[in-house]
Amino acid sequence: MALRVTPVPTLSDNYAYLISDTITRKAVAVDPAQPARMLAAAAAAGVTITEVWCTHRHPDHSAGNEALVAALARATGGAGTSAGVAVVASGVERDGVPVPGTTVSIRDGAAGRVAGTAIGWEAIHTPGHTDGHMCFVVRDVTVPAAAVDVDGLGADAPPVTVGEAGEAVVVVPALFSGDALFLGGCGRLFDGTPAEALTSLDRLVAALPPATAVYCGHEYTQTNLRFAAAVEPRSTAVAAAADRVRAVLGDAPWGDARRGTSVPGWMGVEVDVNPFLRVREPTVAAAVGKEGGDAATVMGALRRWKDRF
Numbered sequence: 001m002a003l004r005v006t007p008v009p010t011l012s013d014n015y016a017y018l019i020s021d022t023i024t025r026k027a028v029a030v031d032p033a034q035p036a037r038m039l040a041a042a043a044a045a046g047v048t049i050t051e052v053w054c055t056h057r058h059p060d061h062s063a064g065n066e067a068l069v070a071a072l073a074r075a076t077g078g079a080g081t082s083a084g085v086a087v088v089a090s091g092v093e094r095d096g097v098p099v100p101g102t103t104v105s106i107r108d109g110a111a112g113r114v115a116g117t118a119i120g121w122e123a124i125h126t127p128g129h130t131d132g133h134m135c136f137v138v139r140d141v142t143v144p145a146a147a148v149d150v151d152g153l154g155a156d157a158p159p160v161t162v163g164e165a166g167e168a169v170v171v172v173p174a175l176f177s178g179d180a181l182f183l184g185g186c187g188r189l190f191d192g193t194p195a196e197a198l199t200s201l202d203r204l205v206a207a208l209p210p211a212t213a214v215y216c217g218h219e220y221t222q223t224n225l226r227f228a229a230a231v232e233p234r235s236t237a238v239a240a241a242a243d244r245v246r247a248v249l250g251d252a253p254w255g256d257a258r259r260g261t262s263v264p265g266w267m268g269v270e271v272d273v274n275p276f277l278r279v280r281e282p283t284v285a286a287a288v289g290k291e292g293g294d295a296a297t298v299m300g301a302l303r304r305w306k307d308r309f
């Protein structure tokens with residue numbers, strides 16, 4: 001069994017993802033806003049997309065759901081009819097409006113296994129950015145050790161083993177966090193309150209071990225870490241994360257195959273560097289002038305600062 005994740009750069013700074021079962025050659029597309037890019041990624045990986053997951057209703061995540069299903073149907077001779085490709089998405093988005101193309105509406109705690117694959121998943125409802133935002137957790141994803149800062153996790157680092165091609169890998173849970181949690185930050189609160197976002201982020205931290213690979217919905221990591229450094233200027237963890245991301249991304253432009261990605265990050269690093277996961281730290285409360293304030297108050301002040309940063 002081997003599950004692999006391919007980030008698919010989409011639009012101007014979005015990440016869609018291909019989750020492939022390398023044994024059965026079936027795959028899930030996550031937030032495929034540009035179907036052509038997702039189909040190219042699947043062809044390159046030698047897999048067939050048999051399911052679509054969508055984290056939330058915003059078009060830069062959901063606009064490709066129906067077109068991708070139609071394209072997959074055409075490819076199998078279905079002439080635009082359903083190819084039996086399920087679109088799994090929130091059933092609790094704002095005012096009950098479904099995410100485009102949804103065929104399987106899910107709520108908090110929904111879980112399943114993608115037919116014909118070893119891709120087992122569960123959903124965590126994370127309101128804040130949107131009312132119905134869902135994060136997806138997949139167990140036992142194989143990540144090349146070179147793609148993640150294994151040493152940066154310190155004592156929480158997962159064991160490094162050998163992959164099918166003889167490369168060094170780690171096998172870890174993966175979080176597809178959409179716009180609820182970014183590396184170094186979180187999404188704007190379009191629908192929800194700071195208290196809701198706090199609860200959502202607290203739940204992610206509580207549910208996932210430090211050695212969880214985090215695949216988020218946008219490449220905002222450098223800007224987010226600049227903000228994190230403004231919040232906690234003395235943090236050596238933030239400085240180290242910023243150094244790593246600068247080295248990993250390189251100079252090639254977005255969409256160029258030579259450009260690196262900051263994803264995946266680690267939950268265990270995020271709790272040390274991401275200010276939105278650190279609202280109970282006195283340094284963070286002081287940075288927003290809310291010393292002694294409750295965590296939701298700090299979250300609100302932090303989010304307002306970031307919105308104009």
Ligand SMILES: [Zn+2]
Nearest residue numbers: 056058129179
């Ligand atoms: Zn969004």
